[in-house]
Amino acid sequence: MTSSFKSIKLETDGSLAFLTINRPDVRNALNQETVDEMHLALRDVSCNESVHVLVITGAGDSSFVAGADIGELRDRGKREALQAINQNLFTAVENISQPVIGAINGYALGGGCELALACDIRIASDAARFGFPETGLGIMPAAGGTQRLPRIIGWGRARELILTGRILDAFEAETLGLVSKVVSTTELMGEARTMADKIACRGPLATRMAKLALNASARGGLDVGLQIEKLGQAILFESRDKMEGTTAFLEKRKPKFNGE
């Protein structure tokens, strides 16, 4: 299935969905139309029970997402800032029940880096560049950047990157734990698909519950995370997928999960 949008592309292939931000002429900067379409795409994906993993990438070779559209941003005031337009979008990315892989193919700056941070897993091409230019524009990262970055790479490094606006290459991003893996540009989507396939063949209810517990802890702290972990496992213990997964192991065959 391929949905037609103007500023993004959404394609599904078996149990995988691919969302591509498609404004290469402006380095895939996020304008309001793109944000609106991404919300619709996320809703489509979340309602599609046959999709087990979502991959997000940017069109073209040079940019994942070059942040918020600066033309729109210049005309916005505090009302729009309080609407937290991009923050809400990236929280929706983090909250979608299926695991999300960010395939970072180029510049991931400002909101682009914040979008990457909202993905469960980030892999990068060697052309990827990461950073927070916002303070140079007289604003701050406010779509999760000041919150998610330190939780992923630690407070000291996050403070340095946010306050200086220094741009990182893909290899430094890997060293800092900002991305899991760096591959060549030509290998990026193949690598994203391989990783997505590895997740998609596991128990779909189990990967969703595990993501829920990880999110609960990242957002609500250890005590909340531990409670959700316990509840998630209780639900999984009563699932058909658990019976199938454990039986298949004992019968030395591959499991056939149906997500129930």
Ligand code: COA
């Ligand atoms: N918003 C709006 N337009 C943007 C944009 C953004 N975030 N990023 C790039 N563009 C536009 C440029 O204005 C330019 O438009 P033009 O062709 O009409 O002149 C076009 O995209 C190409 O950009 P250019 O700077 O020429 O490309 P580049 O490959 O030399 O550099 C970047 C790419 C991403 C390094 C550079 O465009 C950049 O720094 N963008 C802004 C990043 C940023 O500050 N993001 C945080 C926003 S809060």
